[in-house]
Structures are given as C-alpha cells and as structure tokens.
Amino acid sequence: MAKTDGFKDFVLDQLADLQGLTCRAMFGGYGLRYREAFFGIVHKGRLYFKVTPETTDSYRALGAKPFRVTKTMTLKTYYEVPADILEDAAQLTEWAKTASPAQRPQPTRRRAASKARGSKPTRITRARA
Secondary structure, three states, X not given: OOOOOHHHHHHHHHOOOOOOEEEEEEOOEEEXXXXXXXXXXXXXXXXXXXXXXXXXXXXXXXXXXXXXXXXXXXEEEEEEOOHHXXXXXXXXXXXXXXXXXXXXXXXXXXXXXXXXXXXXXXXXOOOOO
C-alpha cells in the first residue's frame, strides 16, 4: 500500500492551476517541477521554493529561512514558503511561477573569442639525424 503525505497533497491542491506541475519522491521528501524546471521541495511538512537574488528579500521580509537539510548543511538557494503564502492558492501559484527557473529568460551562451584569423601558430619541426 502506498504511503500518503497529507501535506504534499495539500501543496499539490494549492498549486492545481500550474498546468504541467509534477511531483516526485526524492531523499525522504518530494521534488516539484514546472515546465521541466526543478523549483520546489516538500520536506517534513514544509515547502521550499528556489530563490533568486531578486526574490530572496521577499522571503526574508516574511521571516522565511533557507532550507536546512542537516545541522551542518543549508541550501541557501531554497527558502521556506511563508504560511500566509502557502494558505492562499493564487499567491502560492504566483510564487511558484517566480521560483521556476523556466520562467526566467535563459542567458545566451557566447563562444570564447577565437584567435585572430590571420595569425597561424608556427609549426616547429625537428631536424632528423
């Protein structure tokens, strides 16, 4: 018989408007994905969202703390979602969209500048004896 997690079920109900949301068991908790981007963690009755430099202050202003995995390990890129936000499905959905890396434009990768075209490396040859 499958183990149920009432808090995880509550979170999924609150995020029902996110089309394409998936939830998978991982390391004693659950990982949340939206549009193929990992953005949230449900662990021991708490919900954590990925933060960015732009969103961290919003979490801190409401008293949220980073995800403390163990006494010696803290993930500062994931913050607990405040209870007021968790209780309001519309607000929670907006915060989830903000947390999802898929919602932000991805930086374009630039190739390293190549060597000047006219200069070719000199080939060193050794005289044979």
